[in-house]
Amino acid sequence: MTSPLSPDAAGILNTIIRSRRTVKPEFFTGEDVPRPVLEQLLENATWAPTHKKTEPWLFKVFQQKALERLGNYLADHYRAHTPADKFSAVKEQQNREKPLRCAAVIAICMRPPAADLPEWEEIAAVACAVENLWLSMTAYGLSGYWSSPAAMTEGAEFLELQPGERCLGIFYLGHAPVQDTVRRRAPLAEKVKWVTE
Template structure:
C-alpha cells in the first residue's frame, strides 16, 4: 500500500503535543493502545537491539502510578527543595487521562551498540507512536 506524500505530510504536520491541561476523559480502547505500541516497535534500530519497553497504566493502575510518583518525589527530594505544586502535578496528571504509557529503555552496556544509538531508536519509536495517535485523533 502506498501513501501520497501529501497524506504523510498532513499526518506529520497534524501531530501536536498534548499538554496536561488539554487532557480529556475520552476512553481509549485497549485495541488502540496495542496498535500504538505495536507501531512503536516498528522503529528502526541499529543492531536490532529493540531497546523499548512500554508499561501501560489504565483504570486503577493509574491510581497506583499517581501514589508511586508522589511518594518517589517525596522520598527523593530534600525538604528545602520540595515543591507542593510539583507534588500535586505529579499525583494529579496520571489521573487526568484514561491511559498512561511509560516509555522505558533497556540498554545493554556490554553490547556493541552505543547508548546514543539506542536513545535514537527510542525517539523513532515514540515518533511512530505519536503519528499513530495523531491518525486516531488522540
Template sequence: MNVPPHVANRRSVFPQFFTDRAVSRATIDTLLEAANLAPSHRKTEPWRYRVYTGKGKQTLLREMQTTYENLNGTETWTEKLANKFGKKLEQSPVVLVIFLSRDPAASVPEWEEVAAVGASVTNLWNSLADFNLGGYWSSPGFLCGDYGAYPGTPANHRCLGMFYLGYHEAPELPRPRGGWAEKVTYVG
C-alpha cells in the same frame, strides 16, 4: 507545505486538555504496534513500554514516589510532588512509561539504542492523529536523570520518560519552527 500529514499534524497536547473518554485497548495496541516498527541497528529493538490505565495509574504514582526517594536519599516525596504528578495522571486516560532495554551484548553503541527508542516514540506520536488522540512526552529528572533507575526493572533497563495520551479538546496553538533550510548544509 509538502510534508506528509501525519508528520505535519504531530503536536504536543498536554494532559490538562484531555477529556475523560477512555482509550480502548485495541487502540493502545495499534499505537504500540506502530511504535514497534521503528528502526534499530542490529535489530536490538530496545524500546519497552509499560501501560498504565485506570487504577494502574495509582501504582504508577507509588512507583514514581519510590524512584524519587531511592534516588534522592534524604529527600522525601512531598505532597506538592504528589499533587503535581497525581494531577497529570488523573487527567490522562493512558500513561506509558518508556524504557531503553540495553542490549546485554552491547552490540551497538548506547546512543544508537536511545535514538531507536526515540524513533519508536515518534512512530507512536505520529500515529495519534489517526485516532484523534493527543500526547505529550515528559522526562522528569528524577525518573530520567542519568537515564533513571526504575523499580522492578532489570539492570539493563533505563527510564526515558513518560508519555501521556488521551482524547482531547486542545485549542490549535502556534507551533513556530525555524526554517528547515537554515539547519541543512548540502555538500556536492
C-alpha cells in the same frame, strides 16, 4: 518515482507530521481509549528503525487503577526528593493527579544494549519508536506528552525493570480538545546545506 502506497499517502503523511502536538495532561479529558487502538499505536511504534534489529524498546502501559498507583508514586517521590525550601504542595498534587486525566501512561523503557552497540544508537531507536507512537496517535486524533521526571528515570524498582534495563521517561496519552496553537519552524534554508560535489 513509484510507490506501493496510494497517491494521497504522501499528502496524508505530511499533514500528520505537521499536525503532531505536545499536549500536557492537564488538558486531557480523561476519556478512555480502546485497548485495540492502544495495541495498534504500540505496534506502529515497534516498526521504528533499529540497528542490527535489536528492537531495544520496552513499553509498560499503565491504565485504570494502575494510574492511581502511578500518581501516588510520582507524588511520593516528589515529596521524598524535594528539599523543603523548594517543595510545593501544589506540585505534589499535580504529580498525583496528572495520570488520572489520561487514558494511559506509557513508561518508555530500554533494554540493555548489546556489547557491540553504542548505547546512543539504542536510545535513538527508542526515540524513533516514540515518534512513531506520537504520529500514530495524531492520526487517531489523540494527544500526548513525553516527560522524563526523575521519579521515572530512577524508577527501576517501581517499574520492576530487569538489571540493565532503564526508563527514558513516561508518555502521557489521552484525548484533548483541539488546540489552535500556531507552530513554526525556521526556514529549511537555515538548517540544510546541499553538497553536490
